[in-house]
Amino acid sequence: MIAPASDIVVRAEGLVKKFKNFRAVDGLDLTIERGMIYGFLGPNGSGKTTAMRMLTGLLTPTEGTVEVLGLSVPKDAETLKYKIGYMTQTFSLYGDLTVLENLNFMSTIYGLPRKKRQDRIREVMDRYELTDLKDRFAGKMSGGQRQRLALATAVLHEPQLLFLDEPTSAVDPESRRHFWEQLFDLVENGTSIIVTTHFMDEAERCHKIAILEAGQKRADGAPKELMAAMGANVVEIEGPNLREIRRHLLGTAGVMAAAQLGARLRVLVDDDIRDPRSFLKEKPETDGATLIEQVRPNLEDVFVTATGEGRQ
Numbered sequence: 001m002i003a004p005a006s007d008i009v010v011r012a013e014g015l016v017k018k019f020k021n022f023r024a025v026d027g028l029d030l031t032i033e034r035g036m037i038y039g040f041l042g043p044n045g046s047g048k049t050t051a052m053r054m055l056t057g058l059l060t061p062t063e064g065t066v067e068v069l070g071l072s073v074p075k076d077a078e079t080l081k082y083k084i085g086y087m088t089q090t091f092s093l094y095g096d097l098t099v100l101e102n103l104n105f106m107s108t109i110y111g112l113p114r115k116k117r118q119d120r121i122r123e124v125m126d127r128y129e130l131t132d133l134k135d136r137f138a139g140k141m142s143g144g145q146r147q148r149l150a151l152a153t154a155v156l157h158e159p160q161l162l163f164l165d166e167p168t169s170a171v172d173p174e175s176r177r178h179f180w181e182q183l184f185d186l187v188e189n190g191t192s193i194i195v196t197t198h199f200m201d202e203a204e205r206c207h208k209i210a211i212l213e214a215g216q217k218r219a220d221g222a223p224k225e226l227m228a229a230m231g232a233n234v235v236e237i238e239g240p241n242l243r244e245i246r247r248h249l250l251g252t253a254g255v256m257a258a259a260q261l262g263a264r265l266r267v268l269v270d271d272d273i274r275d276p277r278s279f280l281k282e283k284p285e286t287d288g289a290t291l292i293e294q295v296r297p298n299l300e301d302v303f304v305t306a307t308g309e310g311r312q
């Protein structure tokens with residue numbers, strides 16, 4: 001079913017960004033629906049940040065069209081600025097300003113009405129556990145605290161759409177989990193979110209993702225749908241000589257990828273092969289294996305089959 005235009009927050013067609021002759025983003029089409037967390041998943045240099053910066057209106061595309069919240073970008077970027085929030089990889093905070101000063105400053109940039117300003121600042125400080133830190137210099141805060149302040153400043157003006165560029169790269173796993181809970185709270189209250197990540201577990205939390213490689217979209221959809229449509233079955237092997245088995249299997253027709261995970265070898269077998277377990281069991285190199293079992297796919301498997309990692 002095609003969603004009505006008002007339910008679409010981003011529509012991009014044929015998006016290209018060239019830096020000299022290098023195509024950092026290379027023909028990207030995107031349709032992102034309202035009310036969801038949409039992830040760009042990809043390795044370093046795959047074009048996630050460049051794509052996001054074009055959607056925010058900060059970077060002009062070399063080719064293609066972009067519409068965000070019904071506004072044409074970059075033409076209407078100035079109007080769009082007040083409707084979106086953007087949290088950059090480096091958090092873009094003023095290290096020599098306190099928490100409160102950062103929030104005050106951003107509230108004037110966003111043009112929050114003077115009367116509303118102090119209430120809204122109090123509200124975000126409370127929500128993101130910053131009240132006790134209000135006189136702390138941003139430059140003297142821990143990674144997790146700075147992340148909370150960056151999120152608080154990005155949502156200060158209650159944007160409809162929030163862009164987050166690798167927001168959890170600099171924080172510990174507990175802060176990451178907590179941060180994601182806060183994102184789901186925002187979604188519940190009507191915010192749409194676009195987030196870049198290279199963490200598989202984060203991508204799995206998104207309602208939908210696009211897998212990017214070399215500036216191109218290799219796959220998109222809900223993580224579960226992508227796993228179901230992967231075109232491969234996953235078999236794990238336990239036993240001695242896993243490195244040797246891997247080397248042999250990688251040259252075998254029907255084996256799309258093989259990677260060691262601790263004491264197991266995880267093998268992706270083309271789903272044209274009806275019984276992938278027997279297929280591997282019959283190979284002479286797996287003779288010494290103590291266990292061969294089919295397991296459920298995960299997003300990393302999708303990533304491997306969709307990108308060059310699966311074509312090595």
Ligand SMILES: Nc1ncnc2c1ncn2[C@@H]1O[C@H](COP(=O)(O)OP(=O)(O)OP(=O)(O)O)[C@@H](O)[C@H]1O
Nearest residue numbers: 019024042043044045046047048049050051196198
């Ligand atoms: N201003 C620029 N001038 C030249 N090349 C650039 C510029 N900005 C980005 N690039 C190149 O474009 C490619 C994509 O970069 P981008 O930052 O969008 O990737 P990314 O997927 O966000 O990576 P990361 O996870 O490392 O942030 C990289 O090869 C990068 O070096």
